[in-house]
Amino acid sequence: MFMKNVLMKTLLFILIIIINLIQINCKFKTVCYLRVDESQRIDVQTINGTLCTHIILAFAVLNNGIIVPKEVDDIFYYQNVTTLKTKYNDLKVMLSIGGGGSDGSGFHEICSNQTNIDRFVWSVLDFLLKYNLDGLDLDWEFPAWNTPFPNDKYKFTQLLKTLHLWFGRQQNRIDRRHDLLLSCAVSAIVNVVDGAYDMPDMAQYIDFVNVMSYDFHIYSKYWPFTGYNSPLFNRKVEKSYFSLLNTNRSINYWVDLGMSKDKIMVGIPTYGHTYVLANTDHTTPDSAAIQQLDDISYPSVCQMMRNSSSKVIFDVESKVPYLVNDNHWISYDDEISVAFKAQWIRDNGFAGAMTYDLNNDDFNYICNNETKFPLHSIIYSIIN
Numbered sequence: 001m002f003m004k005n006v007l008m009k010t011l012l013f014i015l016i017i018i019i020n021l022i023q024i025n026c027k028f029k030t031v032c033y034l035r036v037d038e039s040q041r042i043d044v045q046t047i048n049g050t051l052c053t054h055i056i057l058a059f060a061v062l063n064n065g066i067i068v069p070k071e072v073d074d075i076f077y078y079q080n081v082t083t084l085k086t087k088y089n090d091l092k093v094m095l096s097i098g099g100g101g102s103d104g105s106g107f108h109e110i111c112s113n114q115t116n117i118d119r120f121v122w123s124v125l126d127f128l129l130k131y132n133l134d135g136l137d138l139d140w141e142f143p144a145w146n147t148p149f150p151n152d153k154y155k156f157t158q159l160l161k162t163l164h165l166w167f168g169r170q171q172n173r174i175d176r177r178h179d180l181l182l183s184c185a186v187s188a189i190v191n192v193v194d195g196a197y198d199m200p201d202m203a204q205y206i207d208f209v210n211v212m213s214y215d216f217h218i219y220s221k222y223w224p225f226t227g228y229n230s231p232l233f234n235r236k237v238e239k240s241y242f243s244l245l246n247t248n249r250s251i252n253y254w255v256d257l258g259m260s261k262d263k264i265m266v267g268i269p270t271y272g273h274t275y276v277l278a279n280t281d282h283t284t285p286d287s288a289a290i291q292q293l294d295d296i297s298y299p300s301v302c303q304m305m306r307n308s309s310s311k312v313i314f315d316v317e318s319k320v321p322y323l324v325n326d327n328h329w330i331s332y333d334d335e336i337s338v339a340f341k342a343q344w345i346r347d348n349g350f351a352g353a354m355t356y357d358l359n360n361d362d363f364n365y366i367c368n369n370e371t372k373f374p375l376h377s378i379i380y381s382i383i384n
Contacts, residue, residue, distance in 0.1 A: 027262075027351075027352075028345070028346065028351070028352040028353075028383045028384065029053045029054060029208070029265065029351055029352030029353075030051060030052050030053050030054070030352055030353050030354075030355070030376070030379060030380055030383055031052065031053065031054040031056060031183075031208070031210060031265050031352065031353070031354040031355070032051065032052035032054065032055050032056070032354075032355050032357065032358050032376065033055075033056045033058045033096065033210075033354070033355065033356045033357040033358065034047075034055050034056065034057055034058065034081065034357060034358045034359065035058050035059075035357055035358075035359045036057055036058065036059075036070070036071075036074050036077050036078070037359075038071065038073070040359050041077065041359075042358060042359055042363060044077075044080040044081055044083070044084065046363050046372065047081075047084060047358065047363075048372065048373060048376075048377075049084045049087060049088030049091045050088060050380070051373055051376040051377060051379075051380045052091065052358075052376070053090065053091065053092065053352070054091070054092045054093075054094060054134075054181075055081060055084070055091065055092070055093050055094070055358075056093075056094045056095070056096045056137050056183075056210075057077075057078055057081060057093065057094065057095050057096060057133075058096045058099055058137075058139070058357065059096050059097060059098060059099035059102065059139065060074075060095055060096065060097045060127075061097065061098075061102065061106070062097065062098075062106035062107070062109075062110070062120075065106075065109060065110055065116050065119055065120055065123075066119065066120060066123035067095075067097055067120070067123050067124050067127050075131065078095070078131050078133070079131060079132075081093055082131065082132045082133065085132075092134040092135065092181065093132075093133055093134055094133060094134055094135040094136065094137050094181060094183070095127075095128065095131075095133050095135075095136060095137065096136075096137035096138070096139050096185065097136065097137070097138060097139065098138060098139035098140050098141065098185075099139050099141070100139075100141055102139070102141070104140055104141065104142070104143075104147065107138075107140045107143070107152075107156070107159075108147070108149055108152055110159065111152060111155035111156060111158065111159050112155075114158075114162075117158065117159055117162050118162065120159075121162050121163055121166050122166075124136055124163070125166060125167075125180075128180060134179070134180065134181055135167075135180050135181025135182060135183065135207070136163065136180070136181075136182055136183075137182075137183045137184060137185060137210065138159075138160075138182075138183075138184040138185070139184070139185040140156065140184070141185075141187070142187055142192055142195075142196040143155070143156040143196045143197070144156075144195055144196050145187075145192050145195045145196045153195070153196055153197065153198050154198050156196075156197070156198065156202070157198040157201050157202045157205070160182065160184070160202055160205040160206060161205050163182050163205070164182055164204075164205035164206070167180040167181075167182055181207045181208075182205070182206050182207050183206055183207055183208045183209065183210055183265075184202075184206060184209055184210070185209075185210045185212055186209045186210065186211055186212065186254075187211075187212060188211050188212050188213040188214075188216070188247070188250035188251070188267065189216070189245075189250070190244050190249075190250065190253055193250075193253065193254070193257070197257075199254075199257040199258050199259065200257060200258025200259065203258055203259050203260065203263065206263065207263070208263045208264070208265050208351055209254070209259060209263060209264060209265065210265045210267060210354040211250065211251055211254060211264060211265065211266060211267050211354070212267045212356070213230060213247040213250055213251060213266060213267040213268075214229050214230040214267055214268075214269040214356070215229065215230075215269075215273075216228065216229065216230060216231065216245040216246060216250075217229065217245065217273070217331070218273065218292060219273075219275060219289055219291060219292035224278075224288060224289050224290065225286050225287060225288060225289055226275045226277070226285055226286060226287045226289050226322075226329045226331070227245075227285060227286065227331065228246075228285065228315070228318055228320050228322070228331045229269060229271075229272055229273045229320075229331040229332065229333075230247060230267075230268065230269050230320065230331075230333060231245070231246040231247065231315075231318035231319070231320050232246060232247050232248060232318060232319040232320065232337070232340055232341055232344060233246055233247075233248050233317060233318055233319060234246045234248075234249065234317075234318065235285070235315070235317045235318055236317065246318065247266065247267075247341065247344075248344070251264060251266055251350070261348070261349050261350050261351065262349075262350075262351050263351055264350045264351050265350070265351055265352055265353065265354035266341065266344075266345050266350050266352070266353055266354065267353075267354045267355075267356060268333065268338055268341050268342075268353050268354065268355050268356075268375075268379065269333055269355075269356055269360075270297070270298050270333065270355055270356065270357060270358075270359075270360040270361045270375050270376075271295040271296060271297055271298070271332070271356075271357075271360040272295065272296045272297075272298070272301055272330050272331055272332025272333070273292060273295065273296070273330065273331045273332075274292065274293040274294070274295075274296050274328055274329070274330045275289040275291070275292050275293075275328070275329040275330075275331075276289060276290050276291045276292075276293065276327055276328065276329075277289055277290075277324075277327045277328070277329050278290050280326065280327050283311075283324045283329060285315070285322070287329065289329065293328075295360075296330060296332065297359075297360040297361075297362075298332065298333070298334070298360055298361055298362055298367065298374075298375060299361075299362040299364065299366035299367055301323060301330060301332045301334075302362065302366055302367035303366060304323060304325055304328075304330070305323065307325055309325060309326060310323055310324070310325040311323070311324045311325075314336065314337075319337055319340040319341070320332075320333060320337045321333075321334055321336070321337060333375065334375075335374055335375065335378045338375050338378050338379055339378050339379075339382055341353070341379075342378065342379045342382035342383050343382055345383065346382065346383060352383060353379050353383055355375070355376060355379065358373065358376065361373045361374065361375045361376055362374055362375075
């Protein structure tokens with residue numbers, strides 16, 4: 001009997017270890033935005049679905065308070081992407097509405113009263129179920145921020161609450177074919193976070209937040225200097241407000257406000273920022289610039305690296321590289337910097353990584369001849 005009890009306890013102990021290991025292995029997510037822009041569309045067959053636990057199609061838009069595709073033929077692309085779920089059984093495909101540069105007034109109109117909210121929610125339910133989508137991502141940039149509508153901060157929470165309620169009712173259907181997820185893309189800039197989000201109330205209504213921990217530095221006439229797009233840590237010379245413009249500080253600010261770590265997806269960009277230097281003799285971070293060009297993809301950076309006049313510097317403090325080519329100064333992420341970020345996500349127990357986006361990673365073997373989507377591959381290997 002004694003030996004039997006010892007054996008049972010040993011087996012139970014082993015079982016607990018196995019369960020814990022399974023929970024650890026299942027804990028981390030990789031959420032990948034996929035833009036459906038016709039000019040930059042990725043052939044669905046090139047997408048490696050193992051690299052993402054969730055693919056978020058970006059972006060649908062609002063039309064008279066209901067959800068619609070940005071272009072009519074976007075629907076066919078949605079349907080092609082959802083076919084990936086037959087090959088990758090655990091993959092979730094969601095749809096994002098809004099996006100950077102979109103007119104936030106559409107969201108404001110929806111949130112103006114409960115009738116409009118209900119009408120929008122019904123259109124969402126119908127749309128997601130019709131096209132075999134697994135959930136909705138709201139990318140409102142940003143509620144109440146720099147607008148004359150300060151109450152949108154709280155009305156956005158009401159919108160999330162209603163979506164959460166109806167998604168829950170959908171999940172409780174007898175057949176349970178659809179477990180609808182709800183996420184939102186949120187700012188990483190501390191003062192925007194304070195002005196735009198009703199924390200911690202909003203935290204109870206969402207499955208996860210996609211914190212856009214990039215675009216920390218952009219050119220403006222008020223601050224015409226180079227800066228890192230997505231530093232992991234601040235530099236020692238950065239003080240006060242500038243010390244907050246990095247992934248580490250901004251993500252932990254969300255934790256301080258009450259967002260659970262197991263709901264935080266840490267944003268990692270696959271694109272970079274290109275500045276035009278005012279003086280090619282000054283090429284360090286915070287150098288004077290005269291303008292910022294369009295975002296640059298990772299494979300385009302790889303091509304520039306082959307130019308003999310290009311110089312790459314890795315900042316050991318902020319854990320990101322930058323490239324100088326003549327009068328161009330480029331802040332971007334490479335395999336090393338995303339590896340640092342993925343390891344930081346694991347070490348600090350966050351839900352996982354969010355990437356923006358698959359389109360700007362290298363899916364044509366431009367950076368090397370061995371790996372498609374090298375940035376996503378590095379993140380996946382470390383997260384898992």
